[in-house]
Amino acid sequence: MPGSKKKPAAEPKAGNTLADKLARLGIAREQDLVLHLPLRYEDHTQLCPLAALKAGQAWQVEATIVTTEIQYRPRRQLVCLLEDGEAQLVLRFFHFYPSQQKALAPGKRVRAFGDVREGHFGLEIVHPSFQVVAPGTPLPDRLTPVYPTTAGLAQDALRKLVHRALVRDPAYLAETLPPWTREPRRLWGFGEAVRYLHEPPTDASQAALDERTHPAWTRLKFDELIAQQLSLKIHRRARARRRAPRLPGDTTLTRALYARLPFTLTRAQQRVIAEIRRDLAKAEPMQRLLQGDVGSGKTVVAALAALQAIESGYQVAFMAPTEILAEQHYRKLAAWLDGLPLKMAWLSGGLPAKTKRQAKAAIESGEAQFAIGTHMLFQDEV
Template identity: 55%
Template sequence: MAKLGLRTDMDLVLHLPMRYEDETQVITIRDACLRGGQSSQVEGIVTKSEIGFKPRRQLLVHIADETGDLQLRFMNFYGSQVKQLAEGTRVRARGELKHGFFGAEMVHPNYKVINEGAPLPTSLTPVYPAGEGLSQTMLRRAINDAMKRVDWRDTLPAPLVARMQLTDFEPAVKLLHYPPQEVDEHALLDRSHPAWTRMKFDELLAQQLSLKRAQRARRSKGSPPLSVVGDLSRAFQRALPFHLTGAQQRVLDEIRADICQPYPMQRLLQGDVGAGKTVVAALAAAQAIDSGYQAALMAPTEILADQHFRKIAAWMEPLGVKVAWLTGSLKKKDKAAATAMVESGEARLVIGTHAIIQDTVQFANLGMVIVDEQHRFGVGQRLTLRNKGNEDAIPHQLMMSATPIPRTLAMTYYADLEVSVIDELPPGRSPIVTRAIDQNRRDEVIERVHAAALEGRQVYWVCPLIEESEALQLQTATDTHALLAEALPDLSVGLVHGRLKPAEKQAIMDAFTANEMQVLVATTVIEVGVDVPNASLMVIEHAERFGLSQLHQLRGRVGRGSAASVCLLLYQSPLGGVAKQRLMTMRETTDGFEIARRDLEIRGPGEFLGSRQSGQAMLRFADLEADAWLVDQARDVASALLRDARHTETVEAHLERWLGGREEFLKV
């Protein structure tokens, strides 16, 4: 029960059914046989019960009523069941009836041993989410007992419930656990019933209250005001070989206004692949340095961190700013030297991977934290970096994501963040044409790669795995490299993957960047941050195996120069429904926000949030697409309740009921 988060009586009461079984009717065995393939409930006397051994050990129980007979077959059974299902016993069995080799049968049906004339249930039977070793009977009993003990008082004020035309809390919960016979079963199953609406609203309201309260708590803490836009910021902007786009300038102004405040900024910077987030982040870091503080930039992979380091150090170091480089693969001596620079304050900007958050790294005066691809880090990792500031001052935090967050997701899971969007690409970027091609046409694709290389263009060829896996018969990076090197003897073909040593990886990336290598075969290590304007053709092997946001990220590695760019999605047919949807989306649009919206429809919120680390952060009942209208209402009600001091007890009671002690994870 603890694994399911069921620690209190209210946890049990709010453990709502995922579906229902109709045990309110019994039909004859003959009628069940005629219906075949459907779930039915029958009743009969056991005429024979035996343990068979062919083709494996199994319990075979024959039951009969006045219209016919039926076999119940159990592959897994206990000795007590053999005694329970002895000849002459009356049994009520429910399951899918199939016509097998030995006639009509139900395999592993739900059953009850009953007396003649035993009454039928008057309501649908709930089926609950359960864990290993936790039976439905046990859960039903525990929930039933808990319902006798809980405090049923409504946590929402009666005028609010009436104004929003919500069902009262107690009748809504009881209806979902014990739905009467006359209830609209379809509305129960698709969760459109008013009782479900009340549960969804309460859940969304708890989440909004928690996030907005976290935002208030954050604003009550001190942060160093970084209000100086000084010599470094001005010299940096003058030295850039391009002008900021209107969107970049607008977002920079928003960040600058935030970091002047004496409380911590918590801003999410969204921008499609190639929109120019890095330069905005670097200008924000320059303002922190101008104001006398250090800044830190953390990226999820060494390739991405290195890309940031090379780009930003090339901008900053000529202006006299010392930039430290910190990753797990540094030699002990180099790591000690970099750590000492950070601790002494000599390094004004620190760039690296999660090595930055190790205990050994202490900052002199950290004023600003920048987290790139923030959803790739755990909640705990982001929190550790934020806690690297001085005890009395929390650093300002800028999170960046090239995976745009759909509006409904931003309003729920990021309700306590300010969100900035760079919604235009720098001028001169070429549009990317996307095509889906069957693996059988690989030879044509290789010819196309050859032609592009002869025109002076460079090519990425991305594979999902490094070495052969029997479970997934995928073309691997090593095989593909060998195949392309043989098919294209006049070209230089490189291979980069996550298991190469950092120095080897960097040497290959440098050769590709310098156009000494025409084709780069890679695993998804090149997903983010790699910037080679001359690369204009991307081939993605087994594209059906990738998620939408990953395909979009990979495609964003081309189209960075002025040449027309193409992305070819090689797929293995036949395609499943979800894979078809993904490839169709990639062909139809290059708009990251539209792709993110469709990705949310296909997969739910998990990947956007990095929810693998957010534990119970996921909504259990509300669906962000179907219930977007409720998100708006919950947000407005949460703001109103928090504004009015008279509702302090209401807020506390509602959060205690829905989140218990689990509020912490929402605060990061």
Template identity: 50%
Template sequence: MPTAFAKKESLAAIDKKFASLGLLEDFDFVLHLPLRYEDETAVHRIGSLYPGQMAQVEGIVRKSEVQIRGRRQLVATIEDESGQLSLRWLHFYPSQIKAVEEGRLIRVRGEVRGGSFWGFEMVHPKVSRAGAPLSDRLTPVYPATEGLNQPQIRKAVNAALARVRLDDTLPEAIQKKYHLAPFADSIRLLHNPPKDADTQSLIEKTHPAWERVKFDELLAQQLAMSVARATRQNKKAYAMKGKGSGLVTRLLAQVGFALTPAQEKVSREILTDMKRSYPMQRLLQGDVGSGKTVVAAIAAAHAIDQGFQVAIMAPTEILAEQHYRKLSAWFEPLGIATGWLAGSLTPKKKQQAAALVADGVTQLVVGTQALIQQHVTFAKLGLMVVDEQHRFGVGQRLSLARKGEQETIAPHQLSMSATPIPRTLAMTFFADLDVSVIDALPPGRTPVVTKLFADSRRSELLAHVHDVILQGRQVYWVCPLVEESEALQLQTATDTFDRLQQELSGLRIGLLHGRLPTQEKTAVMTAFHRHELDLLVATTVIEVGVDVPNASLMIIEHAERFGLAQLHQLRGRVGRGQNESLCVLLYMAPLSSVATARLKAMYETQDGFEIARRDLEQRGPGEFLGLRQSGMALLRFADIDEDAPIAEQARDTAQDLQSVYPEAAAAHLQRWARQRADLLRM
């Protein structure tokens, strides 16, 4: 007999397993909804089975033995009055051998396979006692983890359902307006659907019960965004209203080119925000090469002119260093002290750079995640700029925001992204942000022609590369890996570099990848900038921010392995000068349907918003939000693209609920958004 202590220890272990699934309180279990359902309400005749069917049959075990066919396996045959069915287990225990002893009458459930000469079989079927009462409801199958079985989860969920009150948080008027099923009925049906329920609509999440759950989740998300905006507006920030010394005007004279109307418009929006006494939270969108950096520089100049520090954080050292070089070239001649902080600096140089920031000597600091290290403090941070914000995890962005918080005062925040946000994503996860869009490219940007090349045409491509370089222009050749991977069998950057040196002898070829020491990376990139190299073989470290106007040809090796947004970013590295530019997507046949759709999209459009929309369809919203790195779920039940109509209804309802039914709004948010409040600071 197990002791009370052993039982208690066992329960604690199970609770730990539940906690790993995020199941801590009763309502967590209530919202732990099934992935699918099994039909254990009927027994099928063996003679009526068909391949792919999930079926339950009863029969007498006619044969049972452990066979050696390369490996030990348990094989049995059961029979009813309509036919025979084979059963097979590749992994089994002595108890399973006993359960299928010859002569026993058993019930088995599993997926029907086969149907050729050898007949039907089930592999690893579930075995139970024949003649047991059949269920009158579909059996739910829940998300699980190692060490938790389905009966344990069902028992815990049903216990939670018995304890909680499933009050409806939505007023009756709203339920009627959108024809929503009652919340309690929806939840109970999803956990225990009757045997005559529409199984297909339950699996596809189109059942009215699922529609209600998705509406509630999206409504909570909209309410959370609204609360985030209100919370931000209740915070204090430095209101940068003063005219200053005219640093913005002097900066514009220093950069040496006129702003486009689109850049002027978004600059006005940003400076207006910075004059308010609550923190700006603005997202600056602009397609590749639209000129976001100079807009960020204008915002920085305004803040510095008011006596504040500015921090600019970029996701990679190459991009951060490029920002630093460009911004310091603009600001240093104006007497503004700029600083550089990155992981590659020696401990002594890091300490010196951090000390200058802490003392307020450095007015503008550019860096990578090194800016959010614990030892980095600011004297008076007034503005933080996060470039390619979706590449940082939520926690990283929060860390930089907190650097500038001094009691109740927070810095203004400008996020930048060259990945346009699709409408449905903007309507949901960015609903609390103000969005500025640079919707036109600066003059002089030439459209990039995109061509698809099969790897079999490589020699033709090499001849074109040679011609381009002889005309005085430069070439990027991008590869997806640095070292050989047997699993992927892709051409690597190092192998490509060696091969091209032989195939294009006499040309100056460089190699750039993320594993090079920082000084080497800088030296290679500088040489390419100065046209001391003709061709640069690189990995995706050059994906964002690299600006070499003389480079007019981009070749992407194994383009079928890249994401759409990544391909669009890489294509944006060319077309920055006066010469006609070409992006070659070099692929290895045969292509999967997904890869074909991806390359087709690149060939058909250069519109960043259309690219982003198609990328969202293919890969989901995690890349846009920077949540993929954190492992945090986005929406558990709703699909941000397919359920856009529900999201629109939820957005409208959130406004009505807050103005007319504030208590219901608070109750709804409490039910759905517990323990996730910090994400609202994104």
């Protein structure tokens, strides 16, 4: 994201505690807060009278605290009874701090939001979000974002940090796409989309926001896709600059293996083998994953690639994750390659010490061109 300065996400005077909490969320710079996007939204723009509440939905209420007490059955909890002159509602906290108990003192007027449920003594909200308010305190004119957070970092604190980042530096919201890319696709502007997601108006489709189908989300998805593709392109260019030995082979060993195989290769195998042959002949590292079902013929493809490297004057290490599988490969490859002018070495943890020494010596001297084994192949002497 564009930005002229890399301001820290937390002010120095806030200490390391806040910075550490933000770091757990992947937020190191103030501009990181701009793209710390909401998980969902709550509608705090309306109040519901206590008498009109229904269980099974999220509501926002405003009422006066009548009583606040700590109860111990069935477990320790803070219980507040609210009243608005027509009905009552219980607020219940199973995890609370002394500061919350002090804030929720009888006589205080609170605004609370949460899922209403049927309790033993009427309707209640468990662990609501709340704030102490004065009579006539205006309601928000935007939907309220709920952000991914971490222990000890309240939603209100996170909202303030995000809002500060949004208004502090216009460069954080600078456009990232040219008009000829954005306009044909009817994409929103970057700043417009980010502001909308952090502070959606009351008439916004909450369903479209929560389901990530809103045009504001579409714009940021497009940016993510562009960033991913650019990252891949940069990675490919960097890989292309790396050098690797060319392994063109002379086909003497590969042709010999083709001639003695007891089966015919499929078209898919032939296609993949040709692609791997071309990759190995290049002066840049091959980056390829060969995928196939069990019994689809991956081993013979790997064997032909190994023979091309041996034809080019190099040794090959063929590793399997378990000793049983490695030995199966060794026996199969030994049968296929029997009689060809190359030596194979078998190395695993279960071999006798003398046999291991002999195998390592053959590999180290270059006498064995084809080494097959388990993680034992990952040794300095090998």
